[in-house]
Amino acid sequence: GCAAALAAARRGLRVIMTESTDWIGGQLTSQAVPPDENAWIETVGGTARYQSLRTALRDWYRANAPLTARARANPRLNPGNGWVSRLCVEPRVALAALEGLLAPHVAAGRVRVLLEHEAIRADVDRDRVLAVTVRDARSGRELGLTAPYFADATDLGDLLPMTRTEYAVGVDARAQTGEPHAGDSAQPDNVQGFTMSFAIEHRPGESHVIDRPNEYAFWRDLVLDPPSGPRLISLDDTASRRLGFDPVARTGYWSYRRIIDPDQFAPGTYAGDVTIVNWAQNDYTLGSLCDVDALVAARHVARAKQQSLSLLYWLQTAAPRPDGGMGWPGLRLRPDIMGTTDGLTKSPYVREGRRIRAEVTIREQDVTLESRMRLTGASAEAARATVYDDSVGIGHYSMDLHRTTRGGIGSYGDTLPFQIPLGALLPERVVNLLPAAKNIGVTHLTNGCYRLHPIEWNVGEVVGTLASFAVHRKVAPRAVRANALLRDEFQRALQSDGVRIAWPENPPK
DSSP: OHHHHHHHHHTTOOEEEEESSSSOOGGGTTTOOOOOOOTTTTTTSSOHHHHHHHHHHHHHHHHHSOBOHHHHHOTTOOTTOOSSOSOOOOHHHHHHHHHHHHHHHHHTTSEEEEETEEEEEEEEETTEEEEEEEEETTTOOEEEEEOSOEEEOOSSOTHHHHTTOOEEOSBOBHHHHOOTTSBSSOBTTOOBOEEOOEEEEEOTTOOOOOOOOTTHHHHHHOBSSTTTSOBSSSSOSHHHHHHOEETTTTEEHHHHTEEEOGGGBOTTSOSSOEEEEOOGGGEEOSOOSTTSOHHHHHHHHHHHHHHHHHHHHHHHHTOBOTTSOBOOTTEEEOHHHHTSSSSBOSSOBOSOOOEEOBSSOBOHHHHBHHHHHHHHOOOTTTOOOOOOTTEEEEEOOOEEEOOBTTSOOOEEEOBOOEEEEGGGGSBSSOSSEEEOSSOSSBOTTTHHHHOSHHHHHHHHHHHHHHHHHHHHHTOOHHHHHHSHHHHHHHHHHHHHTTOOOSOOSSOOO
């Protein structure tokens, strides 16, 4: 959403951006997810504007934090030294960086940000969205927004059912997508779990044990793969056994999503590490947030909070320690890091929501190494992802699918560096609603590799630029793709803004 607003404002449009919480930024801020990125993100693996955001994050620490001389001199500073990403930062720093990028446009009146506003209904005339009504969560006041174009950057694709835009959700049928690993039938209620993450630090010799959560016994004893599977809240799954968790030695999952490493700062700046707990153990899979009653969704979020707090309580009191003891009572919840009173994120980290029925749907056979080798006969070294004439960006990530709401155990498959086709950003029918997040034309499977931070940013940036291009050229977005001359002009406009639309050979890391 921020990327779309910035791109549209830079190209002369006035933008209203709504946000359901009091923090803009989504995954980076209100969901506290350090950026999942590709191996080439420091060089050619993202748009120039996304890389500018990453620079702004590092510059914030250089300008405001007492870094050590070594950390300050490191051009690839990673403040948390987490190993999930090359850039693990505090959510508030990400918020400051995004607000800084938007500030000139806000001051000039090109962008208006409405915090704690949520879309509640839309006015539609045949294939066109006329208006979207949003409600202020603080006052209850409703506001009607009219515009030539609307961009849906919500995690669940909230505007799609409101605007009667055709969409898919959940597992696809193999007969529909042709994907080797699709389902035998469509399963709209079968989506990846969401997570209510939390931040903790460790204070040896102190006790910060929280009150025992009401649902602790349920979550402590839950086995998702009976009869022989491990308990959900345990360190007995394969990854945990391999990696471990030790806040004293500062290893394993403790350092996985670490956002503060005190060794990077002047002595005494921080009492210790701060890490984000966003693991398989607190992925909530007992229900979907898509296409359910608001009260049902609220109950799922409440239960997901109980799950996360139960995980914390177990870590504090019952987790087996390497020294033979049980639990780390010095684990301290950090609600100040999250900007909440309960210490959990402001909003769920949603991996999968609704996705448009698009002119182009990206399928497993377009991106996975296994499929491309089989389809093209190429070797692993020579295989390439599908090449799109209408490419508007690039990305790469493994096809990372978490456990689903109907018992799917998830998977992690190899993919090739891929492109983002413009056709995947164009609804089949509706002419002026554009997807600006993970709600593009992907399948349940390819959502697993297109849902990451730099790709969502790329999508948003393209959508903001496309809206401006369509307004100024007085053409529909669909015509930009259908007309080769317009398509080429649009791709050149993107490239002039630093959007890469093709991977170079042997890209540097």
